[in-house]
Amino acid sequence: MPAAVARWRSLVTPMLSRHLGLALGAFILLLLLSSQIGAYDDYNLAAVAIFAIATAGLNLLTGVNGQLSLGHGALMAVGAYSTSLMLRGHDLPLILVLLASLAAASLVGAVFGVAAARLRGPYLAGATLALAVGLPQIATRYSHVFGGEEGLTVPPPTAPGWLGADFPPERWLAWIAIAAALVTMVLLDNLLQSSVGRTFKAVRDHEAAAALAGINVARTQVIAFVISSACAGLAGSLFAYWAGLTAPAGFGVALSLQLVSAIVIGGLGSLSGAVWGSIVLVYVPALTSGMASSLKLPSAVGNNLPLLIYGAVLVVAMLVVPDGIDGGLRRLFALARARLAGATTNHKGVVDWDDPAGS
Amino acid sequence: MEQPTLDVADLTVRFGGVLALDHVSLRAEANEIHGIIGPNGAGKTTLFNAVCGFVRPERGTIRYRGEALLGTAPHQLAQLGIARTLQGLGLWPGLTVLENVLVGSRVRPNFVASLLAMPRADRLERRLRDQAIQVLEELGIASVAGTLPGALPYGVQKRVIIARALMAAPDLLLLDEPASGLSAGDIERLAELVGRLRQRMSVVVVEHHVDLVMAISQRITVLNFGAVIASGTPAEIRGNRQVSAAYLGEDVTTAEGGASA
Ligand SMILES: Nc1ncnc2c1ncn2[C@@H]1O[C@H](COP(=O)(O)OP(=O)(O)OP(=O)(O)O)[C@@H](O)[C@H]1O
Ligand SMILES: [Mg+2]
Numbered sequence: 137m138p139a140a141v142a143r144w145r146s147l148v149t150p151m152l153s154r155h156l157g158l159a160l161g162a163f164i165l166l167l168l169l170s171s172q173i174g175a176y177d178d179y180n181l182a183a184v185a186i187f188a189i190a191t192a193g194l195n196l197l198t199g200v201n202g203q204l205s206l207g208h209g210a211l212m213a214v215g216a217y218s219t220s221l222m223l224r225g226h227d228l229p230l231i232l233v234l235l236a237s238l239a240a241a242s243l244v245g246a247v248f249g250v251a252a253a254r255l256r257g258p259y260l261a262g263a264t265l266a267l268a269v270g271l272p273q274i275a276t277r278y279s280h281v282f283g284g285e286e287g288l289t290v291p292p293p294t295a296p297g298w299l300g301a302d303f304p305p306e307r308w309l310a311w312i313a314i315a316a317a318l319v320t321m322v323l324l325d326n327l328l329q330s331s332v333g334r335t336f337k338a339v340r341d342h343e344a345a346a347a348l349a350g351i352n353v354a355r356t357q358v359i360a361f362v363i364s365s366a367c368a369g370l371a372g373s374l375f376a377y378w379a380g381l382t383a384p385a386g387f388g389v390a391l392s393l394q395l396v397s398a399i400v401i402g403g404l405g406s407l408s409g410a411v412w413g414s415i416v417l418v419y420v421p422a423l424t425s426g427m428a429s430s431l432k433l434p435s436a437v438g439n440n441l442p443l444l445i446y447g448a449v450l451v452v453a454m455l456v457v458p459d460g461i462d463g464g465l466r467r468l469f470a471l472a473r474a475r476l477a478g479a480t481t482n483h484k485g486v487v488d489w490d491d492p493a494g495s
Numbered sequence: 496m497e498q499p500t501l502d503v504a505d506l507t508v509r510f511g512g513v514l515a516l517d518h519v520s521l522r523a524e525a526n527e528i529h530g531i532i533g534p535n536g537a538g539k540t541t542l543f544n545a546v547c548g549f550v551r552p553e554r555g556t557i558r559y560r561g562e563a564l565l566g567t568a569p570h571q572l573a574q575l576g577i578a579r580t581l582q583g584l585g586l587w588p589g590l591t592v593l594e595n596v597l598v599g600s601r602v603r604p605n606f607v608a609s610l611l612a613m614p615r616a617d618r619l620e621r622r623l624r625d626q627a628i629q630v631l632e633e634l635g636i637a638s639v640a641g642t643l644p645g646a647l648p649y650g651v652q653k654r655v656i657i658a659r660a661l662m663a664a665p666d667l668l669l670l671d672e673p674a675s676g677l678s679a680g681d682i683e684r685l686a687e688l689v690g691r692l693r694q695r696m697s698v699v700v701v702e703h704h705v706d707l708v709m710a711i712s713q714r715i716t717v718l719n720f721g722a723v724i725a726s727g728t729p730a731e732i733r734g735n736r737q738v739s740a741a742y743l744g745e746d747v748t749t750a751e752g753g754a755s756a
Contacts, residue, residue: 149617152612326611331598331604348581
């Protein structure tokens with residue numbers, strides 16, 4: 137037994153075992169949660185997990201690497217259409233479909249990333265926005281392949297037999313999405329905690345200094361773009377299963393903007409920020425659309441109410457917690473800890489550097 | 496004979512109508528501290544920018560240990576053993592002091608090893624951290640390793656910048672105004688540090704603080720309006736009439752090479 141422990145220790149670094157432990161814990165908790173809730177809530181839970189994958193990837197690009205993309209909805213579309221096309225008339229294993237969709241979006245992201253690495257700030261934003269506007273139009277243009285405005289239907293993934301014949305498909309999809317999200321988070325956090333994450337931030341914070349430190353700035357930006365495209369592709373693939381339909385209307389500019397607003401609300405640059413943002417992204421419209429229908433408002437008002445409230449949440453969040461929900465929580469935590477530490481250790485450790493300026 | 500570490504010959508850089516460098520030549524030998532002085536706008540930073548590949552010279556050559564350097568991209572210099580600090584600090588505010596120094600290393604774990612948090616990435620990371628802490632200790636700032644640089648006094652930030660450059664264990668270190676904004680005590684410590692570094696590398700230091708440059712350099716090159724107006728040992732430079740004229744702001748019409756351009 138100790139030999140097995142030693143072998144585990146030699147293969148699994150402390151960081152990886154921490155990440156795997158956290159992911160496993162979260163997986164078990166979320167499965168338990170998902171088994172207690174109804175089909176509608178499972179459906180929403182799956183959506184949170186799917187958006188968490190997309191926003192985590194976007195946060196790596198925008199928050200960590202400093203490249204603003206207003207076109208990630210289009211990269212989700214690449215994943216979703218890949219999935220829909222693969223499943224048209226074939227019954228392929230889910231994992232294969234997910235990985236192939238991820239690869240397709242990575243490829244598009246790589247091509248686009250190479251072009252975009254020369255662009256900065258508003259020019260990059262403009263180019264990615266053009267991607268968001270342009271790409272869905274391909275689906276309309278070549279409707280014999282992509283199904284035009286009506287889109288392509290996607291069969292729901294079937295739960296394995298051992299879960300029972302009446303296992304709700306929404307729950308199965310939620311489990312898949314949660315597993316995919318957790319794997320994504322583990323891998324992304326491995327990167328963020330490593331020299332790759334530092335390199336991304338160095339490029340974001342000061343390009344010339346990064347270059348002088350031996351970092352190939354353009355290459356780093358392309359890598360960040362590809363990783364975040366891969367996430368968008370995976371999310372898009374799951375989104376296709378989730379929606380049961382892939383159509384251009386689902387991947388408009390609004391989706392891209394929602395993804396960006398989610399990381400702003402949740403917190404730029406952190407994976408937990410992406411999760412918070414996804415919760416807001418899914419639950420605020422879900423709650424408000426229920427509200428709109430129960431208020432019996434005229435449809436012109438009612439249809440736009442969720443969007444309006446979402447916008448209001450965005451504005452309020454930016455005013456109250458400019459560093460996002462994640463930043464706000466961190467500050468709250470730090471404050472609480474300082475209070476606790478102050479009560480017990482009498483300010484020790486608050487200023488722990490002995491004036492290295494030597495003044 | 497050993498090749499000079501840095502050999503700049505006949506370098507000319509023009510920005511539109513501005514002649515930023517005018518047939519500049521300069522040599523820094525191995526283990527030499529080479530000072531560059533000159534008034535504001537003399538072209539000192541531009542010289543570094545040309546060496547580092549940020550600006551393209553109109554003519555001239557730059558050799559590093561005998562190899563032509565022109566056409567080398569800025570990000571390739573670190574691997575060759577050239578490190579440079581920027582005049583405007585250029586710290587990465589989103590990284591802690593330790594992380595800033597870590598990124599300075601020439602060695603990086605590969606992407607897949609990092610993605611999968613493989614043991615070899617972890618081992619390398621530990622080794623780099625130990626090394627970075629050592630560099631921070633050498634500069635007396637190990638106690639702020641976990642702090643974000645923005646929260647630190649300017650003098651400490653300037654030391655972080657040097658620590659980051661030293662993390663690459665360079666053979667040639669280019670320092671752009673390392674003493675600006677420092678207290679007298681800090682400048683003294685900087686002089687000691689650079690003196691020590693000479694054992695390990697060549698240092699080219701651009702500085703307005705003439706006393707410091709005189710104290711630490713073996714050779715000094717003086718730039719004015721993009722042209723070299725003098726070069727030699729500190730003693731030679733101190734006695735040079737044109738140099739004092741340039742610094743006292745007198746009209747140096749006798750200087751060859753278009754000092755009034
Ligand atoms: N990228 C650039 N584009 C246009 N002009 C430039 C550029 N960089 C420098 N210059 C000009 O070239 C000249 C030399 O500038 P440089 O920054 O090299 O001077 P310096 O000696 O470093 O001055 P300082 O002591 O103020 O740092 C100046 O006239 C400056 O305005
Ligand atoms: Mg300068």
